[in-house]
Amino acid sequence: MPKERKLSRREFPDSKKEGDSRIGKEEVKHLAWLARMKLSNKEIDAFSQQLSQILQYFRKIDEVDTEGIEPTYHVLDLTNVFRKDEPRTFPAEEVLRNVPEKKGRYVKAPRMG
Amino acid sequence: MAMAKAKKKERMTRVMRRDEEKGKDGEPEVIIGLEVHVQLTNLKTKLFCSCSTDYRGAEPNTHVCPICMGEPGTLPVVNEGAIEDAIMVALALGSSISRRTLFSRKNYFYPDMPKNFQISQYDKAGGVPFATGGSVSIGGGKKVRIRRIQIEEDPGRLVYEGTIDSSPYILVDYNRAGLPLIEIVTEPDMESPKEARMFLQNLRSILEHLGVFDESLQGAMRCDANISIKGGKRVEIKNISSFKDVERALSFEITRQKGLLSRGLRVGMETRHWDDLRRITVSLRVKEEEQDYRYFPEPDLVPITISEGLIAKVKACMPILPSERKRLFIDKYGIPPQTAEVLVGSKALADFFEECIKLKADPLPLANWLTGDLKALLNEMEIEIWESKVTPAHMAELVSLVKDGILSGKMAKEVLKEVVATGRMPRKIVEEKGLRAIASMESLKEIVERVFSENPEAVKDALRQEKAVHFLIGQVMKATKGSADPLMANEAVRRRLQEIASSVSA
Amino acid sequence: MDSFHSYYPLPSRLSVSDLCDAIRRGSIKAEDYMASTLDRIRRVEEKVHAFITIVEESTLLERAREIDRRVRDGKGFLGALAGIPIAVKDLICTKGLRTTCGSRILEGYIPTYNATVIERLEEQGAIILGKTNMDEFAMGSSTEFSYFGPTRNPWDLSRVPGGSSGGSAAAVAALEAPMALGSDTGGSIRCPASFCSVVGLKPTYGLVSRFGLIAYANSLEQIGPMTRTVEDCALLFSHMVGRDPLDSTSVEPPKTVFFSKKDDAMDLVGLKVGIPKEFFGEGIQESVAKTVRKALEKLESLGAQCEETTIPSIQYALPAYYIIAMSEASSNLARYDGLRYGLRVPDRGYGWNTIFAENRRLGFGPEVKRRIILGTYALSAGYFDKYYLKAQKIRTILRMEFQRAFKRFDVLAGPSMPILPFKIGEKVGNPLEMYMCDVDTVPANLTGLPALSLPCGFRNGLPVGIQFMAQAFQEGLIFRVAYALEKSLDLREEPRL
Numbered sequence A: 001m002p003k004e005r006k007l008s009r010r011e012f013p014d015s016k017k018e019g020d021s022r023i024g025k026e027e028v029k030h031l032a033w034l035a036r037m038k039l040s041n042k043e044i045d046a047f048s049q050q051l052s053q054i055l056q057y058f059r060k061i062d063e064v065d066t067e068g069i070e071p072t073y074h075v076l077d078l079t080n081v082f083r084k085d086e087p088r089t090f091p092a093e094e095v096l097r098n099v100p101e102k103k104g105r106y107v108k109a110p111r112m113g
Numbered sequence B: 001m002a003m004a005k006a007k008k009k010e011r012m013t014r015v016m017r018r019d020e021e022k023g024k025d026g027e028p029e030v031i032i033g034l035e036v037h038v039q040l041t042n043l044k045t046k047l048f049c050s051c052s053t054d055y056r057g058a059e060p061n062t063h064v065c066p067i068c069m070g071e072p073g074t075l076p077v078v079n080e081g082a083i084e085d086a087i088m089v090a091l092a093l094g095s096s097i098s099r100r101t102l103f104s105r106k107n108y109f110y111p112d113m114p115k116n117f118q119i120s121q122y123d124k125a126g127g128v129p130f131a132t133g134g135s136v137s138i139g140g141g142k143k144v145r146i147r148r149i150q151i152e153e154d155p156g157r158l159v160y161e162g163t164i165d166s167s168p169y170i171l172v173d174y175n176r177a178g179l180p181l182i183e184i185v186t187e188p189d190m191e192s193p194k195e196a197r198m199f200l201q202n203l204r205s206i207l208e209h210l211g212v213f214d215e216s217l218q219g220a221m222r223c224d225a226n227i228s229i230k231g232g233k234r235v236e237i238k239n240i241s242s243f244k245d246v247e248r249a250l251s252f253e254i255t256r257q258k259g260l261l262s263r264g265l266r267v268g269m270e271t272r273h274w275d276d277l278r279r280i281t282v283s284l285r286v287k288e289e290e291q292d293y294r295y296f297p298e299p300d301l302v303p304i305t306i307s308e309g310l311i312a313k314v315k316a317c318m319p320i321l322p323s324e325r326k327r328l329f330i331d332k333y334g335i336p337p338q339t340a341e342v343l344v345g346s347k348a349l350a351d352f353f354e355e356c357i358k359l360k361a362d363p364l365p366l367a368n369w370l371t372g373d374l375k376a377l378l379n380e381m382e383i384e385i386w387e388s389k390v391t392p393a394h395m396a397e398l399v400s401l402v403k404d405g406i407l408s409g410k411m412a413k414e415v416l417k418e419v420v421a422t423g424r425m426p427r428k429i430v431e432e433k434g435l436r437a438i439a440s441m442e443s444l445k446e447i448v449e450r451v452f453s454e455n456p457e458a459v460k461d462a463l464r465q466e467k468a469v470h471f472l473i474g475q476v477m478k479a480t481k482g483s484a485d486p487l488m489a490n491e492a493v494r495r496r497l498q499e500i501a502s503s504v505s506a
Numbered sequence C: 001m002d003s004f005h006s007y008y009p010l011p012s013r014l015s016v017s018d019l020c021d022a023i024r025r026g027s028i029k030a031e032d033y034m035a036s037t038l039d040r041i042r043r044v045e046e047k048v049h050a051f052i053t054i055v056e057e058s059t060l061l062e063r064a065r066e067i068d069r070r071v072r073d074g075k076g077f078l079g080a081l082a083g084i085p086i087a088v089k090d091l092i093c094t095k096g097l098r099t100t101c102g103s104r105i106l107e108g109y110i111p112t113y114n115a116t117v118i119e120r121l122e123e124q125g126a127i128i129l130g131k132t133n134m135d136e137f138a139m140g141s142s143t144e145f146s147y148f149g150p151t152r153n154p155w156d157l158s159r160v161p162g163g164s165s166g167g168s169a170a171a172v173a174a175l176e177a178p179m180a181l182g183s184d185t186g187g188s189i190r191c192p193a194s195f196c197s198v199v200g201l202k203p204t205y206g207l208v209s210r211f212g213l214i215a216y217a218n219s220l221e222q223i224g225p226m227t228r229t230v231e232d233c234a235l236l237f238s239h240m241v242g243r244d245p246l247d248s249t250s251v252e253p254p255k256t257v258f259f260s261k262k263d264d265a266m267d268l269v270g271l272k273v274g275i276p277k278e279f280f281g282e283g284i285q286e287s288v289a290k291t292v293r294k295a296l297e298k299l300e301s302l303g304a305q306c307e308e309t310t311i312p313s314i315q316y317a318l319p320a321y322y323i324i325a326m327s328e329a330s331s332n333l334a335r336y337d338g339l340r341y342g343l344r345v346p347d348r349g350y351g352w353n354t355i356f357a358e359n360r361r362l363g364f365g366p367e368v369k370r371r372i373i374l375g376t377y378a379l380s381a382g383y384f385d386k387y388y389l390k391a392q393k394i395r396t397i398l399r400m401e402f403q404r405a406f407k408r409f410d411v412l413a414g415p416s417m418p419i420l421p422f423k424i425g426e427k428v429g430n431p432l433e434m435y436m437c438d439v440d441t442v443p444a445n446l447t448g449l450p451a452l453s454l455p456c457g458f459r460n461g462l463p464v465g466i467q468f469m470a471q472a473f474q475e476g477l478i479f480r481v482a483y484a485l486e487k488s489l490d491l492r493e494e495p496r497l
């Protein structure tokens, strides 16, 4: 079993030792940022506690020896499912009707940053 | 305008030359790696949906459907054409094709990505890129190694009001979103902006020869560049959308980074955006915000297996590649290797050459015209051959006018300029301007006679010293307004001098 | 037709199979049936809250009348489900009919296309009645995590109907619809089927197109039928399956997935039933275990041989399932940024990163946020191998163990849910406890195997479900076993509403 934990992410002020799966508030904030979700302070507190508990439970899978086992990304043994290169048009107006903010035919997005 | 540009180019060339120098310890001063995104322009539909790829010139958001707009519940299905194209590209670059390949999701938020993840390929996290290894030669015996080749979808197009950092909002056009791309990632093997351009040019030619890519389509080849200069960290430049801009962007970065270093400032790891309007790079994010793409295998697409049989089948139908074509030009037409190399550096140019040959143009002078004067003129105008008014008929005619002695080399250069500017046929220009090479010795004799009678002193001198001979030849050429063949003028002057000498002695 | 007479004049009690016959023969008008269904909805929907959206009455009646016209004129194609109303879980896209996924984030979104199953069922004449309530993005086991408020269990309005397809199960149980579509990512059909005493099938992965199913965890989920009887379930299912060029993970169904009661003898002589002891392990309520064991005895009385067995890795299925599901979900749900559809907060001069984050703060409920964060964590650099990859490897081990079990047994059986329906609000504050409810259902999703929940009795007036699993594409066998047991158990209770 490889023991090393890769530290390619930022170390967090409240980061922890190997085997401990607590998620500190800073890490919750960072993950929420990666997922582009703003959280209230109350949510951050609650999530930090709940998620740590859940992750602790997830670590049950550490017990399983998976040496030499291939992952199952697909349960079906399908390969090479392709589509012919034949164009079809879709009424684009219908798609645009769902766009909350437009400028002409453009979808309007907030500025950079 | 053209002058200013030419000056600027010259300045840049000088910068480049300096960069090509190696440091004292033999380490390169500049290291460049590229990530090239190539639209598979031979395909009619997007990578994962049946929307048409023919979006150029279309109104924004007209080539969209629920799938490429990332509507909830939609699923991707792979365009089989993309697989065939990718096999060809991998074979052409000498890469080894993965027998089993997967698509992965690359997760990050950006307004041009309808799903906020890109379906791409990856060599870690369970993913397998389409192919790895291979190389592209960039002349002088140098090769740029390929790290990996992968298939992925193009994001949409962002339109800024003004510039990226000041635009009050961003407009998004998803017509391009989902277009089939091949991403080619190189090893950091290039040492100057010029090498980067050479790489792109040769890669482009290969892709054109394969027929998977049409260089005439705006923005069909874009790239991101990684550049590190000695003493600094790696900087990534995104959004380089034309291959001319690669050289500009890299040169800008080198100047900027060297400026920082010379002032004792540090060059940290960061990602910058190439602003092609202002021709500068602007910072997008520094290392602290480095992305975590959270790659994982795309669950909605099944693996792709590529059999030996399929590879063999594709191989059997592979079109001729630039390297083979170069050999052909050398062997069949006697073109010198270096000229042949320039010809096949662009499929359009090589095709143009062969079209001219079909019109019975003499191969060797033709090749010289195409790779010399014509290329220089087009470069100056910053256009490609297909964007110009010149056709094979023009060039074939021009070459034959010179061959027949109707035009001197110097006159032909002028005529070519006129052709490029107006698109009129060379013979027409010759007739209208009354241009005609003083081709016959008879007419040349009269002029020599006149020049000799006007310069008796010089004739005397010329009988004794070479310098005066050259003066006389120069006077003759001047009198013909350059329309005489200098060799013939030379001969006519010497012949007349000999006559005088023999009559004097007699 | 005995059921028709005994239940008349409330035709909503008819089974789908009987109803189809009656409408085709003209003995019941589709319009009358639709009117009676709408009447039933009017009377009980306020208590149950099974629907998020109900199609306009006039539209529904007109569609029914169109079927009646065809029956009368004998012209035009009459599909196998002509005139039968169907309730559709609100994460299956219906063109022109709002689809919310139980979330605020899809506010204002009207799908521009139909899910493939919807196309198939409408082709057969089924009439979409409305869209049913669910846990937001199918994340939950109680239908309490809906932006539109909870659905109540028709058998006890103070209790949850199970989830996430709680609205579909409750609609069928409360006789608001004769059949419904649910989706099952980790038990989301079987859990509410068990809690509401209806039949629910999680098909073999790939049999039903996922095109138009709003993704929660792509590699695990399937759309499935929810009905009052096994026969109805098999009938509805037979019109849902089929390879779809729009879904790369879909396959053509082999004959073994179909069931017709005529071909099947009532006895189960020689049938080998494995009872994985893990299904009766830690956390199971005694009352549930007892009821299921009684049903298994009944099965033996029909000739089946039940034998205890073990599938040891079932104990790891739950964490492996949640890791995979949350990881895929974190990516699937990234698209909800407010640009192309759904909720969009005003810019107020902020950049798109801020606006996206604000949109998603307002648009997603707490359970969705928890799962997105955990999924983001499990996929992030340095953790991928430890969580996502490891979970996918456990999936392989689990598949091997099931394969081994199916060398000895035709079907596997156990409780669908380890517990009886719980009180609304009881588990909302404790996510982990809520996750534990799925312990018996997730193995089928991880392995892609078919699994059906059949009502098998009541305890304290609350339903208990038995789950049958079989090898991939053996739905036909599951239907046969469940049909025999259903007949033999003869549960004819219905909720008092």
Ligand SMILES: [Mg+2]
Binding pocket: B037, B120, B152, B183
């Ligand atoms: Mg890329």
Ligand SMILES: [Zn+2]
Binding pocket: B046, B049, B050, B051, B063, B064, B065, B066, B067, B068, B069, B178
């Ligand atoms: Zn599309």
